[in-house]
Amino acid sequence: MKTAIWLYLFLFVAFFDLHAQYPMLTPFAVSMGAAPSFIGLMMGMYSLTHLPGNIIAGYSVDRYGSRIFISVSLIGAGILLLFQSRVTDPWQLLYVRSISGFVLAFLSPACMSLLAKLAKDHIHQGKLMAGNGLVHTLASVISPAAGAWLAASIGFNHAFAILGWILLVTGFIAIGFIREPKEVFPTALVPVGALRSHSSATQGITSTAVPHDIATSSVPWSVFTLPIALSCAQGILAFELPLLGTSSSEIMQIGILFSIVSLGALSTLALLFLNRYMPYKRTISGMLLLAISYYGMAMEWPISLFMLLFLIGMAKGIIFPAMTSLLLQLSGPSRYGRTFSILSISLSIGSFLGPVVAGAVRSYMSPYFISFFALMLALVFLFPRTAFFSGPYAQPAIHHH
Numbered sequence: 001m002k003t004a005i006w007l008y009l010f011l012f013v014a015f016f017d018l019h020a021q022y023p024m025l026t027p028f029a030v031s032m033g034a035a036p037s038f039i040g041l042m043m044g045m046y047s048l049t050h051l052p053g054n055i056i057a058g059y060s061v062d063r064y065g066s067r068i069f070i071s072v073s074l075i076g077a078g079i080l081l082l083f084q085s086r087v088t089d090p091w092q093l094l095y096v097r098s099i100s101g102f103v104l105a106f107l108s109p110a111c112m113s114l115l116a117k118l119a120k121d122h123i124h125q126g127k128l129m130a131g132n133g134l135v136h137t138l139a140s141v142i143s144p145a146a147g148a149w150l151a152a153s154i155g156f157n158h159a160f161a162i163l164g165w166i167l168l169v170t171g172f173i174a175i176g177f178i179r180e181p182k183e184v185f186p187t188a189l190v191p192v193g194a195l196r197s198h199s200s201a202t203q204g205i206t207s208t209a210v211p212h213d214i215a216t217s218s219v220p221w222s223v224f225t226l227p228i229a230l231s232c233a234q235g236i237l238a239f240e241l242p243l244l245g246t247s248s249s250e251i252m253q254i255g256i257l258f259s260i261v262s263l264g265a266l267s268t269l270a271l272l273f274l275n276r277y278m279p280y281k282r283t284i285s286g287m288l289l290l291a292i293s294y295y296g297m298a299m300e301w302p303i304s305l306f307m308l309l310f311l312i313g314m315a316k317g318i319i320f321p322a323m324t325s326l327l328l329q330l331s332g333p334s335r336y337g338r339t340f341s342i343l344s345i346s347l348s349i350g351s352f353l354g355p356v357v358a359g360a361v362r363s364y365m366s367p368y369f370i371s372f373f374a375l376m377l378a379l380v381f382l383f384p385r386t387a388f389f390s391g392p393y394a395q396p397a398i399h400h401h
Helices: 002-020 022-031 036-048 050-064 067-084 090-117 122-154 156-177 192-197 221-244 248-269 272-276 279-299 305-330 333-361 367-381
Strands: none
Touching: 002 022, 002 067, 002 090, 002 122, 002 156, 022 036, 022 090, 022 122, 022 156, 022 221, 022 248, 036 050, 036 090, 036 221, 036 333, 050 067, 050 090, 050 333, 067 090, 067 156, 090 122, 090 333, 122 156, 122 248, 122 305, 221 248, 221 279, 221 305, 221 333, 221 367, 248 305, 272 305, 279 305, 279 367, 305 333, 333 367
8 A cells, every 4th residue: 555655646746747738838839930730740749659668568567567667757757858948949849759758658557557466356456546547637637727837937948847857856766665566466356257258167166267368368459449539539639728829828728728627537536436337337428428528619519618628527537447447357467567558559549640630620620520520439339248247347246244
């Protein structure tokens, strides 16, 4: 538990730094003369360079553990932010952001894998993942407004430098305080579907005899259309909102808009009773709400922008923990690193496509239509199948008296 607390603390600092840049990057690039299409390319390249890092992280985290990758990612990101504070033209910014994408590609798979390994059973695992979502959301609530305030008060260059030093120091501290778990509890985490498939052949054998890789073989590839569509829509939103203004007062407004999205996510993450429902059902419900919200943005419904952004945040607060739980339900503990690596790759692909497509089509149509279409297409691929309804959540609840 001590390791989990330290990990949450480091994650909070990392997420705070990363989200604080959202309202700053686009105005910073515009101030150097970058066109919207170039900004979309810059944001997309950051995500595209995630891919090789995600692929390397998948097998490396399983083999060498999470600690070294968490520390190196934070230190590397801090150093690159210090370089970013000194760039003088858009192409230099593109180069630095591209390298940052590769360096930070190791952070998410390493953190998620370590949290999953700390779990004692699927219930504890769900709580740890919910804690990760809560830390992420708390950081993202205050960081966009804080980043916008920093940029408006001391300028972009000094703001990036401060954020860089924070990440750099956090990375060195993480080396001494993050500990790998001495024991993993695989038997409690193997999906029930895997156990049932071998029940006839293992009547007299305990669940410890079930191979870990059985679970991972049942993961449908169609599941990964979900993170692609989700990150594509999120990338489009991150691209569009900062284009609403570039003056100091407008940058503050943009920071507040990003914070409203995070407040919406926090409102649903706080509803802990939602974790009692099957991950698949929560995922589908959240995707529908998110798709409707983006459709409202595209059609310019006579609803406050603040309300639509809050609804988008609420949907994200439902989807992200449900998506993680669904992957864990379909996966096995011996391949957590690879599972979260594929998840990160999918998120990177969507994050690359979103801003690039938005920059290309925004002169002809609302990019939010692309978000709506991507989300609805993912829902089509997530049609009900047996694997989605197996696992720990398929078991009847056990009441202790």
